[in-house]
Amino acid sequence: MIKNILLFTCLLCVFSTVVAQDSIPEPVPIEVLLKKNNRHTFSISPDGKYFAQVVEDDFTSDLIIVDIDGYKLYKEISMGPKSIDDIVWLSSKRIMYESSGEILAIDIDGNNSIKLVNRLADKLTKDSYKQHKNYRYNTVVSLLPEEENEILIETYDYNIYASLKKVNIFTGEKITIIEGKKHKVNKWIVDAYGNPRFALKFEDKQITQFEYNSEQNELFPFSVFVDGTEFSLTIDGESYLNQSVLFEGFGYDPNIVYLTSNHGSDKRQLISYNLKDKKVENILVEDAICDVKDPHGRDIDFIFDYSKGELAGIKYEGLTPQYKWFSSLYGEIAAKLNTAYNGYLNDIIDADAKNERFLIHQWSDNNAGNIGIYDISDNSYAVMFHFNDELNKYKLSKTKSIVINTRDDKKIACYLNLPLQDTSSEKPIPLVVIPHGGPWSRDYWEFDDFSQYFASRGYATLRVNFRGSTGFGKSHLLAGVSSIDKIMINDIVDATREVIEKYAIDQKNVFLFGHSYGGYATYMSLLKYPDVFAAGVAVSAPTDIKDWMKFQKKEKNYFSYEFWDKALGYNNSKYLDEISPINYTKDFEKPLLIFHGKYDKIIPIEQAREMAKLLKENKKNVKLEVMQYEGHTIYDSNGLGYILNTSNKFFEKH
Template sequence: MKPTPLFILSVFLVFCNVNAQDSLSTNVPPEILFKKPTQNNFSISPDGKYFVEVVENNIEIDIVVIDIDSYSLFKRIPVGHTAIQNVYWLSSKRLIYESLGEIFAIDIDGTNATLIVDRMADQLTRDLYKLHENIRVNGVVNLLHSNKNEILIQTYDYSGYCSIKRVNIFTGQKITVIDGKYEKIHRWILDSEGNIRLGIRYNDTGYDYLVRSSKNNKWEQFYLKMDNQDIPLKIDATSYLSQNVNFEGFGLEEDIIYITTNLNSDKRQLISYDLAKEKVVDILVEDPNCDVNDPHGRDISFIYDFSNGDLAGIRFESIAPYFKWFSPKMSSYHASLNKKHPDYINDIIGSDSNGDRLLIHQWSDTNAGNIGVYKVKEDAYYVMFYFNEELNNYKLSKTKIVIAKARDDFRIPCYVTLPIHYSNSEPIPLVVIPHGGPWARDYWELDSYAHYFSNRGYATLRVNFRGSTGFGKEHVLSGVNSIDEVMINDIADATNFAIEKYNLDANSTFIFGHSYGGYAVYMSLLKYPDLYAKGVAVSAPSDIKAWLKTQKKEDNYFAYEFWNFALGSKKAKYLNEISPIHYAQDYKKPLLIFHGKNDEVISVEQAEEMFFELKKYNKDVKLEILQKEGHSILDSYSLGYILDASNDFFIQNQSHVLSD
C-alpha cells in the first residue's frame, strides 16, 4: 500500500512521541503515576495484517482490531461487561476468547459471534443442594493448528480438578481426553503439540509434578536424573526457598523441557533436559549476578521463531533486563530496534506466522511505554498505542544501579533514583523504600513509589537486602531466620552507603514500606533511631505470633509451614522477640500507619493493636484505616492519599525526636 501524506505525518508524530518527552516542572499527580492500563491481550494475526487488543473501561469491554498496513481502526467490537482473560487467533479473520470460564469465537469484523463452550458441566445434577457442582471454568490450552476443526481446552470442576477436552469449534461437541477428577490431578502440562506430558497434584503444603508410569499406567512422582541423583520435581513449603530445580516449560522439540537449577551453582541456570534420554542437554543461560528466573518473582520469557520452529532467545530479569539470543536473525532485529530506540527496553512479545512482523513492548524506567509493530523488511517501527500518555508528559528521573556493601562486605544490589535537578553541592532528603515479601525483589523499572518521591525532591533507595530472591542461593538463604536482623541491617548499611555516596541529608532520612516493607519500617525505626527521622508503615504485621496463629486457624497450611521454616522457630518467646508490638515503649521516632480494613493477608487488627500500644506509651503515632481497601492498595486515588499524607508527614518537623 502506498503511504498517504496523512499517514506519513502520523508516523512522523509517532516517532517524535517515542523519542521525546515534555518536561513539565510540576509534580506528577499520584493518580497519574499509579494509573492502571486499560489495554491488554495484544497479538498480531497469523498473516501479519491485523493487530488486536482488549480495551476495558467502566462501561464496556471491547476487542479492538487495527489494520496495520493502513494504520487505521478496522473494527471496535463491544463484547459486554465481563472480563476477558485471553484472546487467540483461530485464523487471520477469526478470533477466539475466554471470558469468566466461557469460550467464544467471533470474526474480526464483529460478525458470527458464537459461544463455543459454556460454564456448565456436561452432565448436570438437579439436586438443589449440589447445583454449585454444575459450574465449570474453561480455558484454551492448544489451538491444534494441524486440525482446523478442534481446539484443546482445560476444564476445572468445583473441586479444583482439571480435565482436558477436545472441542469441535463448529458443533461444540466435547470429547474428554483425560478426566482430572478420576486421576486426582489439579493441572495438566502439555507439550507444543498438545500432548499431555505431566500432571500436578496439590496438597496442603505444596504440589507434586507427576508423570504416567510405563509400568502400571498410574500417575507417579516425576524425577529428574541429574548428577547421578533422582531429584523429585515438587514444591514444598518447608523447602521452597531452597528449591534447587524448577520446571519452566516444554520446548518446541520433542521431549525437550527447560529447567532452572542451582544444583551446582549459587546462581540459578537455565538448562535443557531430554525426557526420553533422562539427561541434561545443555546449559542455555547463566548469569554471574542473578538467577536466570526468580521462581518467587517474575517469569522467564522464551522468544520463539515460529517460522523456523526454533527457540530464538531468552529474556529474564538480571540486575536490569537481559536478553540471550540463539537466532542471529532475531538478534539482528533486536539490535536494530535498540539502535533506533536506545532509551527503551524493546521486548519482543509476539509475531506473525512468518516472523515478518514482530510485536514489541517498548518501555523504560522513565516512560510507561507503548505497544507497536516492527516490520522487519522495512526496518521500521509503528506504535499501536501508548500506555499512560499523561505520565509521559512529565520528565522523570533515571534509575541508577548501585552495589552497596554491608558491614561484612556482602554485596547488596540497590536502585537509586535522584531528583532531576540533583547536584552534589548540597544535601537532599532520602526516602528508603524496602520491598515487601520479603522473599521478593526490586527491579530496574518504572517504579511509581520511587518516582513519586524523587519528583518531589527526595532521593529514593530500593534495597535488595539479603533474603531477597533472584540473586542466588547465598543471598536468599542468608535472610532465612533473620527477618529482624540481617535484612534490617542490610537496609541500614545500604542507607548509610547512599548517604555518603550522594551527599544526602542524614537528618532527613525517611523510610516507607508496604507489607514486609512496613515491618521493616517498624524494625528499622526501633533498631536505628539515629538513622531514620520518621517512618510510614502500610499493611504491615506487628505481632508475628498472632499472625501465624491466624494462618493456622484459617487453614493456610502452605503459608504457615513456609513461615515456620523462614522464621526458624515457632516458639512463642522467639516470635515475641521479632514482633515490633512488644517494643512499643522503645520507639523514639514518629510513625504513620496505614492499613486496609478488608486486608485478608494481614488483618487490620495488627495495625490497630500496634497503634494502641504506641499510644499507651505516648508515642508520636497516627493510624489511618482505609475502609474500602485490602492488603494491596489498588485504587490510584487511595495510593495518592497515602503518598501525599506521607510527604506532608516527612516535611513537617523533620528534626523532631521523641524522648524515652
C-alpha cells in the same frame, strides 16, 4: 469515543513513533502517575495485517482491531459487560477469546459471533441442592497444530479438578481426553503439540508434579537427575526456599524440557533436560550475579519462533533485564531497535506467521512505554498506542543500579533514583528508603511508581535487595533465614549509610516507606537505628509475629505456616516475641504513620490497631489510618494516591 481517541492516537504516531519527554518542572500529579492501564492482551494476526488489543473499564470491554497497512482503526467490537481474559487468532479474520470461563469466537468485523464452550457441565444434575456441580471454568490450552479444526481446553469442575477436552471449533463437539476427577488433578501441562505430559496436584501442604503415561492412563511421580543426584519436583512450605530444581516448560522437542537448577551452583541456571535419557543436555543461560529464574518472583520469558518451531530467545531479570538470543533473526531485530531507540527496552511479544512483522513492547525505567509494530521489510517501527501519553510529558528520574558493601563485606544490589533538580545546587537531598515486601522477593530495574512519586517531589529514593531477597543466589537468599530482624535490617541500614556518604543526602531527612514486610522493616529500622531515620510509614505491616503465626494455623494456611516456620528458623515462642515490633512500643523515638486495609486477609487489621494503641499509651508520635475498602494490597489508585500524598506531607512535617 474510543474510535475517535484511537484515530487521533494513530495520527500522532505517524509523525512521532516514540513520545519524547518534555521538561515539565512541577511534580507529576498523582492521578497521572498512578493512572491505571486499561489495555491488555496484544496480538498480531497470522498474515501480519491486523493488530488486536482489549480495552476495558469497570463496566465494558472492547476488542479493538487496527489495520496495520492503513494505520487506522479497522473495527471496534463492543463486548458490553463481558470481560476478555485472552485472545487467540484462529485465522487472520477470526479471533477466539476467553471470558470468565466461557470460550467464544468472532470475526474481526464483528460478525459470526458464537459460543464454543459454555460454563455448564456436559451432564447436568436436576437436584436443586446440587446445582453448584453444574458449573465449569474453561480455558484454552492448545490450538492443536496437527488437528486443524480442533482446540484443546482445560475445564475445571466445582472441586477444582481439571479435565482435558478436544473441541471442534465448527461443530462444537467435545471429546474428553482425560477426566480430572479420576486422577484428582488440578492442572495439566501439555507439550507444544497439545499432548498431556505432566499433572499437578495442589494439596494443603504441598504441590506434587506427576508424569503422565498416556498408554496406561496413569500418573507416576516425576523426578529428574542432575549430576547423578535425583530430585523430586514436589514443593512444600518447608522446602520452598531452597528448592534445587524447578520445571519451567516445554519447547518443540517432545523429549526436552526446560528446568532451572542451583544444584552445584549458587546461582540458578536454565538447563535443557532430556526426559528419555534422564540427563542434562545443556546449560542454556547463566548469570554471574543473579538467578536466571526467581521462583518467588517473575518468570523467565521464553520467546519462541513459531514459524520455525524453535526457541528464539530468553528474557530474564538480572541487575537489569537481560536477553539471550538463539535466533539470529530475533537477535538482529532486538539490536536494531536498541540502536534506534537508545534508552528503551524492546520486548518481542508476538510475530506474524512469516516473521515479517513483529509486535514490540517498548519501555524504560522512566517512560510508561508503548506497543508497536516492527516491519523487517523497511526497518520501520509504528506505535499502535502509548500506555500513558500524559505521563510521558514529564521528565522522570532515571534508575541507577548500584552495589553497596555491608558491614561484613557482602555485596548488595540496590536501585537509586535521584530527583530532577539543578545539578549545581548544593542543597542536600532528602532520602526515602523503600524496603520491598515479602521479604522473600526482590526489587527490579523497572518503572517504579513509588520511586518516581517521591523523586518528582525532590527526594532521592533507595530500594535495597537485602540478604533474604530472592534472585541473587542461594547463599544470599538463605542468609535471611532466622534473621528478618537482623541481617535484613542491617543491610538496609548499611545501604542507606553508603548512599548518604556518596551522594549529597540530607542526613537529617532520611525516611522509610514500606509495605507488608517493608512496613515491618520500617518498624525495626526506626527502632534499632533512630540515629539514621527521621520518621517512617508502615503499610499493611505485621507487628506481632507470634500472633500472626497462630493466625496462619487458625486459617489452615498450612503451606504458608510451614514456609514461615522454616524461614524464621523453627524458632520458639520466646524468639517470636523478640522479633515482634509490638513488644517494643515504649522504645520508639521517631514518628510513625500507619496505614492498613480493613479487609486484609494476610495481615489482620488487629495487628495495626493493637500496635497503634500501645504506641499511644506510651505517648509516642503515631497515627493510624484504616483504609475502609482495601485488603492487604492497595488496588484502588485513588486510595494509593492518598497514602502517598499523606506520606509526603508527613515527611515534610518531620
